[in-house]
Amino acid sequence: MSLFSVNKPLEPRSRQLVTISSFVLPILLWCLVSYVPFIWHPEVEITSPGSVNYFREGMLVNKTVFNAESDKASAAGKATPEGIPANPIYLPAPHEVLTAFYTSFTTEPKRSSELWLHESLWSSIQVIFYGFLLSSIIGIPLGVLAGTYDFFSRLFEPFIEFFRYLPAPAFGALAVAVLGIYQAPKIAIIFIGTFFQQVLIVANTTRKLDPALLEAGQTLGANNRSMLFRIVLPGILPDLYRDTRILLGWAWTYLIVAELIGTSSGITWFITQQARYKNFDNVFAAIMMIGILGLTIDLLLAWFGRRLFPWQKAN
Amino acid sequence: MSESTLPDYRVQSDAVRDRFARIKKRPVTMEVAGLSKTFQSRHGTVTALKDINLTIHKREFVCVIGPSGCGKSTLIRILAGLEQATEGEVKLDGKVVDKPGPERGMVFQGYTLFPWLTVKKNIMFGLIESGYDKGTAEAEARQWIELIGLSRFENSYPHQLSGGMKQRVAIARALANKPKVLLMDEPFGALDAQTRSKMQAYLMEIWKNIDVTVFFITHDLDEAIYLADRILVLKANPGEVQEVIEVAVPQPRHPEQFLSPEFIATKKRLEELIHPPKQDDDEDHLNLVRMVPVNDEVGSVF
Numbered sequence: 297m298s299l300f301s302v303n304k305p306l307e308p309r310s311r312q313l314v315t316i317s318s319f320v321l322p323i324l325l326w327c328l329v330s331y332v333p334f335i336w337h338p339e340v341e342i343t344s345p346g347s348v349n350y351f352r353e354g355m356l357v358n359k360t361v362f363n364a365e366s367d368k369a370s371a372a373g374k375a376t377p378e379g380i381p382a383n384p385i386y387l388p389a390p391h392e393v394l395t396a397f398y399t400s401f402t403t404e405p406k407r408s409s410e411l412w413l414h415e416s417l418w419s420s421i422q423v424i425f426y427g428f429l430l431s432s433i434i435g436i437p438l439g440v441l442a443g444t445y446d447f448f449s450r451l452f453e454p455f456i457e458f459f460r461y462l463p464a465p466a467f468g469a470l471a472v473a474v475l476g477i478y479q480a481p482k483i484a485i486i487f488i489g490t491f492f493q494q495v496l497i498v499a500n501t502t503r504k505l506d507p508a509l510l511e512a513g514q515t516l517g518a519n520n521r522s523m524l525f526r527i528v529l530p531g532i533l534p535d536l537y538r539d540t541r542i543l544l545g546w547a548w549t550y551l552i553v554a555e556l557i558g559t560s561s562g563i564t565w566f567i568t569q570q571a572r573y574k575n576f577d578n579v580f581a582a583i584m585m586i587g588i589l590g591l592t593i594d595l596l597l598a599w600f601g602r603r604l605f606p607w608q609k610a611n
Numbered sequence: 612m613s614e615s616t617l618p619d620y621r622v623q624s625d626a627v628r629d630r631f632a633r634i635k636k637r638p639v640t641m642e643v644a645g646l647s648k649t650f651q652s653r654h655g656t657v658t659a660l661k662d663i664n665l666t667i668h669k670r671e672f673v674c675v676i677g678p679s680g681c682g683k684s685t686l687i688r689i690l691a692g693l694e695q696a697t698e699g700e701v702k703l704d705g706k707v708v709d710k711p712g713p714e715r716g717m718v719f720q721g722y723t724l725f726p727w728l729t730v731k732k733n734i735m736f737g738l739i740e741s742g743y744d745k746g747t748a749e750a751e752a753r754q755w756i757e758l759i760g761l762s763r764f765e766n767s768y769p770h771q772l773s774g775g776m777k778q779r780v781a782i783a784r785a786l787a788n789k790p791k792v793l794l795m796d797e798p799f800g801a802l803d804a805q806t807r808s809k810m811q812a813y814l815m816e817i818w819k820n821i822d823v824t825v826f827f828i829t830h831d832l833d834e835a836i837y838l839a840d841r842i843l844v845l846k847a848n849p850g851e852v853q854e855v856i857e858v859a860v861p862q863p864r865h866p867e868q869f870l871s872p873e874f875i876a877t878k879k880r881l882e883e884l885i886h887p888p889k890q891d892d893d894e895d896h897l898n899l900v901r902m903v904p905v906n907d908e909v910g911s912v913f
Contacts, residue, residue, distance in 0.1 A: 512723035
């Protein structure tokens with residue numbers, strides 16, 4: 297069967313293969329650029345400085361500079377420098393990043409006041425958790441109310457609709473002024489970034505509940521209270537869960553901005569610090585850790601959701 | 612059967628005439644008086660229903676039939692209390708209906724079972740609402756499940772059931788509240804022909820054995836004649852009562868009656884009322900010309 301049939305699922309074998317390629321291809325590209333010397337490699341790592349007095353062993357120089365110095369030295373009949381093609385320092389090779397996944401955890405912080413990587417990660421997770429929890433505790437009930445009762449919809453939604461266009465990072469300075477420089481303003485940024493979208497999305501999800509179910513409930517004698525708690529809430533629960541998963545993903549994207557506010561902290565602090573020391577392998581590892589952490593949590597929630605709502609059609 | 616030997620659809624045997632006389636002596640369950648419903652649309656006021664009058668007696672089976680757009684769904688929704696009439700009123704046992712309530716059970720075409728509840732819990736829903744404690748409600752629900760023959764499925768979710776089974780659960784869910792009237796809005800419209808006739812038989816069985824009055828909307832002529840004591844024929848624009856037919860087919864009904872002279876005579880009358888001989892200005896027709904050459908391999912399908 298063709299790989300390109302419109303709106304037809306692939307055969308299981310090819311589907312698996314394509315899914316794996318989704319990750320393998322970018323990594324393969326990275327490997328090519330890193331390990332094949334004649335692809336890119338714009339710099340030269342000096343193995344022997346020869347007669348060039350400012351070259352040092354292990355130093356990275358631009359290929360044109362290296363060639364010019366090498367020509368000059370050979371013209372003067374002096375010892376020529378030697379080196380191997382290399383990539384810029386900001387593109388470490390895959391194996392270096394892979395090792396960094398381990399070594400970044402075992403590298404001692406430069407100063408005793410600084411945090412280990414696992415402590416930084418834990419701080420980030422806490423910021424996300426509290427920001428998102430706070431947003432959900434307030435946002436989901438408001439969203440359900442707005443989706444159920446026209447009164448609350450008119451009362452909340454126009455203002456929220458306006459507020460959600462204000463970029464959350466814009467509140468950084470304000471958050472610091474009000475909440476201090478530590479975790480609180482960061483949590484506030486996550487909250488602002490999530491909350492307003494959450495109310496609107498939850499309200500929309502609530503409105504999408506089949507009105508026939510509400511009518512059926514009415515003809516079965518359900519009063520206003522039961523309609524909300526015995527029909528609306530259970531009816532939207534699977535969609536609410538899915539919305540929450542998606543919004544949690546958004547919350548992660550606000551993390552870096554949030555952590556730059558006040559005293560830089562968490563994984564963001566780690567990344568900027570390591571970039572300052574030019575440990576780009578650690579930087580890559582840390583960035584990937586965010587992705588892996590986010591994806592893992594999402595997959596866990598998805599797996600959990602399938603068990604949580606057995607009445608949903610398997611699709 | 613040739614047209615000339617077909618009896619008039621109004622001719623009733625003695626047994627049928629006696630039965631209708633007895634029905635009319637029963638207490639009135641539902642009364643619809645001077646009911647009208649108008650909507651405001653962009654093109655002005657639309658009259659969906661106009662001056663509907665109807666008296667339904669206890670345990671009577673009334674079908675409503677009419678062309679699409681005749682407001683039959685609006686009518687049943689007003690009876691259920693899901694919509695308000697513009698004029699006139701609906702009374703159930705002498706009390707004016709103004710909002711939905713469990714004494715008027717409703718069965719919808721789209722099943723409307725709560726997908727997050729099992730069969731048993733769906734049936735328990737209304738019982739809990741009317742104040743039964745969990746144990747009693749569960750016992751009641753179990754009985755209903757037994758009655759509709761779905762004991763094996765009591766803990767199944769609606770998506771695991773076939774359309775016919777879903778509708779059986781929906782009927783049981785409405786009946787568990789012991790409604791005075793069972794309102795059914797094209798309940799079997801989404802079912803295939805075979806399941807549908809099975810469901811019709813089930814419904815007759817339920818109606819025979821349970822103290823309930825049935826108000827049933829359909830667009831299927833056979834279904835209306837097969838099920839109804841009386842058929843209310845509506846016409847469209849505006850939705851008015853065209854005729855109320857007392858079905859002359861004797862009760863109890865059975866499928867062989869589909870070919871009886873009374874049945875065919877009634878069906879012929881309904882056909883005339885609902886699909887009157889069409890004028891030429893019907894815009895809804897195809898404009899086909901012959902596109903196969905006469906000397907083609909198959910020149911004509913006849």
